[in-house]
Amino acid sequence: MSSPIPGSSADVVRTWDARADHYLRLFRDELAQKPYDLEVLRAFAQRVGAGGRVYDAGCGPCGHVTALLAAHGLDMLGIDLSPRCVALARREQPGVRFAVMDQTALTGGPLDGLVAYYSLHDQPKHRLPDTMASWAAAIRPGGRLLIVAKEGEADGVTADPLGSELRVYWAEFTAYELRRAAHEAGFATDDCTVREAYENEIPSRRVYLTATRR
Numbered sequence: 001m002s003s004p005i006p007g008s009s010a011d012v013v014r015t016w017d018a019r020a021d022h023y024l025r026l027f028r029d030e031l032a033q034k035p036y037d038l039e040v041l042r043a044f045a046q047r048v049g050a051g052g053r054v055y056d057a058g059c060g061p062c063g064h065v066t067a068l069l070a071a072h073g074l075d076m077l078g079i080d081l082s083p084r085c086v087a088l089a090r091r092e093q094p095g096v097r098f099a100v101m102d103q104t105a106l107t108g109g110p111l112d113g114l115v116a117y118y119s120l121h122d123q124p125k126h127r128l129p130d131t132m133a134s135w136a137a138a139i140r141p142g143g144r145l146l147i148v149a150k151e152g153e154a155d156g157v158t159a160d161p162l163g164s165e166l167r168v169y170w171a172e173f174t175a176y177e178l179r180r181a182a183h184e185a186g187f188a189t190d191d192c193t194v195r196e197a198y199e200n201e202i203p204s205r206r207v208y209l210t211a212t213r214r
Helices: 009-027 035-048 064-071 083-092 125-138 175-185
Strands: 053-057 075-080 098-100 111-117 139-150 155-159 167-171 187-195 206-213
Touching (some): 035 111, 035 139, 075 083
Parallel strands (some): 111 139
16 A cells, blocks of 8 residues: 655644654643743633634644633634544543544634644645635634744655654745735734744744734
């Protein structure tokens, strides 16, 4: 049986099913050491408003962003292509909802918001406009978007930066690329900031983009 095309949906499932347990061990409690991220997520929840329907796109095996935003009063659903990630997230965050779903083909809208917390790195950069268009189609006018991504120019197969010993597709983005794609998809950028890595993180800068569906 041939391997899936690098960066394809099937490839995302293959690589994340294989490394979900490894990622969970590394990042289960990461938010406790990231005060800036905690504040960004709190502010996002406040902008959406209590009871707002929000997807956490690419929730991963920890489900911690989904759970945090649910604790801030949002009606959350964590989604991921990887069945193993969803199974682990359900185990880690009882009482929080998770489902297997492709972030590039969302169902169940209209949504009041969407969070993409490091979920863009598994697909080629040329697919960014299509992904943004899927998000825009699912979010109501006035709904909110939050993207967090590692800054850079990488776009191809490489050794897993998370240390799983797999070869994975890895893409990085500049603030300009994210702002442009969001604008073209129908979002108005509210804020776009960049921070340096914390000491315990992969040493690359992080881009935080918040936007509103026009």
